[in-house]
Amino acid sequence: MxxxxxxxxxxxxxxxxxxxxxxxxxxxxxxxxxxxxxxxxYRKESVHLVEVLADSVDACEADFDRKGITLERDIPRGQAPTPIFADRERLRQLFSNLLGNSLKYTDSGGRLVVRVRQDDAMITVDLEDSAPGVPAGEIDRLFDRLYRVETSRSRTSGGAGLGLAICRNIVEAHGGTITASPSSLGGLLMRVSLPLEEAAP
Ligand SMILES: Nc1ncnc2c1ncn2[C@@H]1O[C@H](COP(=O)(O)OP(=O)(O)O)[C@@H](O)[C@H]1O
Ligand SMILES: [Mg+2]
The missing domain is CATH 1.20.5 (Single alpha-helices involved in coiled-coils or other helix-helix interfaces)
Structure with a gap:
């Protein structure tokens, strides 16, 4: 026709x-x-963050492999038994957004390190990737809706610049914080801190 x-x-x-x-x-x-x-x-319940994170990492491991990015986990399995009070699906969405960004915005041959640590009140997840990063002057704007760094716009990624705004919403709805800073690996360090259940208000 x-x-x-x-x-x-x-x-x-x-x-x-x-x-x-x-x-x-x-x-x-x-x-x-x-x-x-x-x-x-939000449907909050007692959740082991480490399990949700490990599942999210498992789910995208093959994609990192295909792109030639080495994924390193520093996640204590079963060793961090303190739960958080959280919506499991939203946490999954949070981690898959952050992992998806590292996958999308890290050059082939690079690295991503996912690290978890816990203190008395908080559990903290660091996602630290290699180059390219974000110019220091733009880092604070990453969480703004529709904001994308100039160099990312040309990447065939199709993102709309809403992912990190959603991540921030999710984290704040759980009484936590999310920050971005330059990574010692040459890319971006995203840090998510969430209150442990016993410490939550
Ligand atoms: N891990 C990262 N490394 C480098 N730049 C990043 C990373 N994560 C996010 N960015 C930058 O932040 C911008 C906003 O991210 P996001 O809100 O997820 O939107 P999107 O992925 O749809 O562009 C991205 O366009 C990119 O420029
Ligand atoms: Mg994104």
Whole structure:
């Protein structure tokens, strides 16, 4: 038929990925809108953060492998029994956003170190990746909606710059903090701190 493109496997794949991109975009916008309205619900329960994190890392390990990025875990398995009071699905979303960023914005041949430590009141997750990082003057803006560093915009990533805004919402809804700073590995260090259940208000 005239004006109708042939449905080659390649065309179907590209259409599918475009639909998925739009789906994620609508989802993210919806979530931020609900959050603005105070209508975003969290189903909190006793959760072992280390388990959720390990699952999230497992889920994307192959992608890091394919891109030639070495993924190092410094996650105490079973050794950090103190739970946090959290929404498991939102935590999964938080970690998959952060891991997805490291995957997307770290050059092939690089490294990502995921580290967990715990003190009396908080459990802290560091995701530290290698180059490229973010110019110091722009780091504070990363959590702004729609903000993307100039060099990332040209990457074939399709992100809308909403991921870290959502991450911040999720972390703050759990009484925690999220910060970005330059990493000693040459990239970005994202630090998430969440209160342990016993310490939570
Ligand atoms: N690990 C990282 N290394 C380098 N730059 C990053 C990293 N994570 C995020 N960024 C920068 O922060 C911007 C905002 O991230 P995000 O809110 O997740 O939006 P998106 O991934 O859709 O662009 C990205 O566009 C990128 O410029
Ligand atoms: Mg992102």
């Amino acid at each position: 005239e004006g109708v493109r042939e449905t080659t496997p390649e065309a179907v794949r590209s259409l599918h990925s475009e639909v998925m991109r739009l789906h994620r975009l609508v989802d993210d916008l919806h979530q931020l809108t609900l959050s603005d309205l105070g209508a975003l619900t």
